[in-house]
Amino acid sequence: MSAKTLEELAEKLKVSRRTISRALKNDANVASETRRRILDYLEKDKYFPNVHAASLASKKINVIGLIFPKNAFLHADFFAIDTIKGAAKFANENNYQLMMFTQSKFDSDQCLQMYKSKLVGGLMIVAISKDDTEKIEDLRKNHVPVALLFAYSDAVDSFGCDNKRGGYIATKHLIDIGRKKIAFIHGHENWFDSAERFEGYKQALEEAKMPFRPDYVERGYFRYEDAQEATKKLMALDDPPDGIFSANDRMAIGVIRALKVAGKRVPEDVAVIGFDNIPICDFFDPPITTVAQPVMEIAYTAGNDLLDAINSPHGKPRLKYLEPSLVIRKSA
């Protein structure tokens, strides 16, 4: 029968629990012969230490919580997987486990409880909206190690894509292919990304000495249908745009649909660029040019930083923005 506890093992091997524990942990203070005897035995009779007993005694927790508020899921279905992959890579490399939590809306009390009950040693929180920043402050007050992903708070470490830079890249690309009248379609005002991308848009225009036209700015709330409406409005202008930068791909699909309906060719009449590089971009007709976020890398980086923060708490919240990249297809 296979041994269940150290106690049992110790009995069989005629050594103390402590010695086995040492042998398992590669502690130096074990006679090499004793170690060999123990490890040899364990080849046959596998033993798996009870993680709860270990955690209780050592006060160490090797679990990271991954919080997905439901609205973030809706907004970000397409990169939830990559976020998980990046976090999993970090976890595998560092002997951590990932615990998933979906919340109907961001619940800092639940987060606090998970931490205080020692269920998790720290939290990765994905894509909260601006409304939720005060709740984050709550976690900071309670010294919960937190890494915020795809959102920004000055209370805790934040990780994301350099959205301003992304907005700049996108707009610059439209300029580079000769567009003179470039419109911008906003996402939702409660999300961080859109505003930053808008800044990049304005910066690119300014740099190219192109006028900023408020009538070229519409809001699509990150939704397909609203972007379609927004595009209708844009094309109804006396002087409609010849390039549209949509703050995400989902909206870009709506934009292109609306343009097709209006009898415009993409990209000949109006070039369209999106943001996110969701899988559909590749299959759409025309394939959508877009800006890709390094989602996996962001999650991976956040994980590593979080681990660091757990082990050696630091004062000032960190901010790390990774570089987006242009993915040129056919729509622009």
Added chain:
Amino acid sequence: MSAKTLEELAEKLKVSRRTISRALKNDANVASETRRRILDYLEKDKYFPNVHAASLASKKINVIGLIFPKNAFLHADFFAIDTIKGAAKFANENNYQLMMFTQSKFDSDQCLQMYKSKLVGGLMIVAISKDDTEKIEDLRKNHVPVALLFAYSDAVDSFGCDNKRGGYIATKHLIDIGRKKIAFIHGHENWFDSAERFEGYKQALEEAKMPFRPDYVERGYFRYEDAQEATKKLMALDDPPDGIFSANDRMAIGVIRALKVAGKRVPEDVAVIGFDNIPICDFFDPPITTVAQPVMEIAYTAGNDLLDAINSPHGKPRLKYLEPSLVIRKSA
């Protein structure tokens, strides 16, 4: 200062730990005044029991492991999220936590260790291939509670979509819209789904008294590119099909691409139906008619059954197949 342990709480409240424990658990044997005093106090000074101590003492584990082999991820990116959502729903309702594990390939040893070390009380394993069925047997031998999702083994409880029925529905639909020459594109031989869908295909043909033609069966390995090649072959036949049932949507995209390249109209010349109802179906041109799997429900059901299996181990492995549904769009 907020109390960290029952011990501390007991001191402050001048009662024994046991009494607090009772009050927290709504045990009847507590004077209502005592209970009130305790609960009132806890309004201010929140206390979160250490989960490891609790688990150690009670021998209860309220964590379910969700295993995603990497190849399953590749094959099933698009419904990983729904699987997680369904599992999360079950977890929330039953006070369970979800722990995510991604594995480069299915690793039953790791699974065993997670269980024996009391990290998880049971496992939901997603979409293993036929190669992995013996490893599953390993888990059964060790009495690990397992729910297999989107795969089948006679060693453990299995949950999925009724793929044969789905194949039948899809083929029947093509027949219903008047197609006489219906081809089938297989997925990969190592995955369960495809073979079952093929059975449904044959059943529908037989029922309609249409001949089964081996030359109308090609293999696309669930991949876009291979399906494109397969379609070329089909269309090069002397008597090419007027309807194609592709064992998944990803391949259906390749099929439609190949048809367009060959100058065929979809659905007028050749109708195409897929399987899975991935998001792209809706946005593709033409929007793709397909068979939807009730992914969330499958995961949710599996979770509940797993919980049941943990609490009262049963002898015979269960098999539960939920009904797929036809989603009619434009391609067929």
Added chain:
DNA sequence: TTGTACGCGTTATCAA
């Protein structure tokens, strides 16, 4: 109705 005291399976201290 309330409290005492032991057990859960580790880790870690300290002495041998």
Added chain:
DNA sequence: TTGATAACGCGTACAA
């Protein structure tokens, strides 16, 4: 180099 033994914090017979 090894081994008692005391934590760790909660659950729960059993006693009061």
